Amino acid sequence: MEWVVVISVLIMTVLSLLRVNVIIAIILAALTAGVLSGLSLVDSIEMLVSGMGGASNTALSYILLGAFAVAISYTGITTILVNYLIRVLTGKKTMMLLAIAGVASFSQNLIPVHIAFIPILIPPLLKLFDKMRLDRRGAAVALTFGLKAPYIMIPAGFGAIFHGIIIDGMEQNGSALTDSEAVLAMLVPGSGMVLGLLIAIFVTYRKDRSYDENSENVVEEKVTSSNVSFNIKHVWTLVAIVxxxxxxxxxxxxxxxxxxxxxxxxxxxxxxxxxGDKIVTEGIGMMGTIAFVMLVASGFGNILSETGSVDALVEVSSGFLGDNKPLIAFILLLVGLVVTLGIGSSFGTIPIIAALFVPICMTAGFSPLATATLIGTAGALGDAGSPASDSTLGPTSGLNADGMHNHIWDTCVPTFIHFNIPLFLFGWLGAIIF
Known part of the structure; x- marks a missing residue:
């Protein structure tokens, strides 16, 4: 039972690496988990479907945010931003990637549209990327950084929700944590993401990379060919955003x-x-696939949770560790990585992880601050790099507008390497320090 999570996540990962559609990969992994847990195929499918409701709020949020982003784009205000980036950053690859990371960061705290801005902002820039010979894997890392790092470190917008889930999860399992302690707990692992971003931009993807110059980008032609000046509609757009x-x-x-x-x-x-109908339809078209992936991933998580597979994995992992805190922290983070890779959601994983980690950490003598570091890091681990995560699906939706950016090899693998490794190491260090 304890290896069900590992086996099913490996199946999902291998199938995704073999370029099987991510929805099919998740469904097959979920059915495998169900069968290995003693369920029939029919029962596994029913549990998968029943668990999809757990992400219905998220899915509806994404679709409405998609419609909101399309409405914002309709006013032409994003064209002003795109034209500004083209005018100022042409030929400056490093600055372009840093600017993308900055814009993406705003989507978590300042303008809460999450990933909905990517299919609108990024496709018009692809031609420019190609002329600059910019490696889109670096852009994927920059976008994922902006989608994750702010909510990990900044207690506003999505960050307020993430920190609140950590605090609630600990309180529900017998351990108190203040808002300031939650922020402090996540600063150390979050700084690991900053290091990963800098390595990606200045080292790994610094060299030129050529793409097919004959590819067509319809969105680019439509957006950058028009001259848009700031007007009263843009003022009301900013009011709507605020x-x-x-x-x-x-x-x-x-x-x-x-x-x-x-x-x-x-x-x-x-x-x-x-x-109105057109805008909502476009929003559904833009975000619908991502929303459905999140629904299926929620069903997968439901199977892992309801069958006791996650509990068994944590129990067998912690049963032989004794009071060795560094080793306990290492194993718990490893479990968090595997679980989040399968579920694909930091926010959805935290309640599950908190229920399992808090008793173990209290028994082992970890402080509430160290426990929060482990829970928050374990939840964030795997979100970058997971085929089912919105932090990877979002960047791919924009960078693959012309069909030249692979979801697994160009988004998931680069973000896994540059964020999960430093997150793991810095989170482990933070748990030991605190």
């Missing part, structure tokens, strides 16, 4: 935030009401 952020921060609900932004844009005729 309002969406405010509602999201107050309610901790992405759906309400996205609906608020959309409502303002329609109410003040920033976007014509008659184009």
């Amino acid at each position: 309002a969406a952020l405010a509602v999201q921060l107050v309610t901790s609900n992405l759906i309400l935030g996205a609906l608020t932004g959309l409502a303002i844009m329609f109410l003040f005729i920033v976007v014509p009401f008659k184009d």
Whole structure:
């Protein structure tokens, strides 16, 4: 039973590396986990489907955020940003990648559209990337950094939600943690991601890489060919963005935030009401695949959780460790990596990990700060590099607009190497220090 998680995650990983569609890979891995746990195929499928409801809130959030991002793009404000980046950063590969990481970081805290901005902002830049001979793997790492590092280290926007889940998970299992302690706990592993980003930009992907110059990028032609000047619609767009952020921060609900932004844009005729159907449809088209992958991944996580496979893996891992804190921390982080790779969601993994890690850490004598470091790092591990993670699916959705960027080899593998390794090492060090 204890090896079910490992075997099923390996199956998903191998199938993905062999370029099997990620949804099919997750389904096959989930069915394998169910069968190995003693369920029939029919029961495994039913448990998979029943577990998909656990991500319904996330899926709806992504679709509405996609519609919000399309509405923002409709006003032409993203064209202003794209043209500015082209004018200022042409020929400056390093600065371009750092700028992409910065823009992506805003999507987690300042403008809470998460990955919805990527299919709008990145495709118009692909022609420029090719002319600069920029390695898109570096761009994938930069985007994933912006999608993960802010919520790990900054307690605002998505970060407030992530830190809140860690605190709630610890409190529900008998260990108290303050907001400031949660921030301190995640600064050490988060700094590992900063190091990984710098290595990717300045070392690993610094060299030129050529792509097919004959490829066509329809989005690029449509966006950069028009001259857009700042106007009153853009003012109301910024108001909608601020309002969406405010509602999201107050309610901790992405759906309400996205609906608020959309409502303002329609109410003040920033976007014509008659184009409502078109915008929502485009939002679904842009984010629908990612939303469905998250639904299936949630079903996979449900099978691993309900069959007791994760509990068994942690129990067998911790049963022979004694009171060796460095070894216990290492094994717990390794378990977190495997579990999150399978589930593909930091936020969805934290409650599961907290229920298992807190009793073990309390018994082993870890401080609440060290326990929070282990839980937060274990949840974040695997999110980068997982075929089912929005932190990898998002970058691929933009970088593969012309069909020349592979999800597994050009996004998942580079982000796994540059973020999971330093996250693991820095999180392990933080657990020992605290």
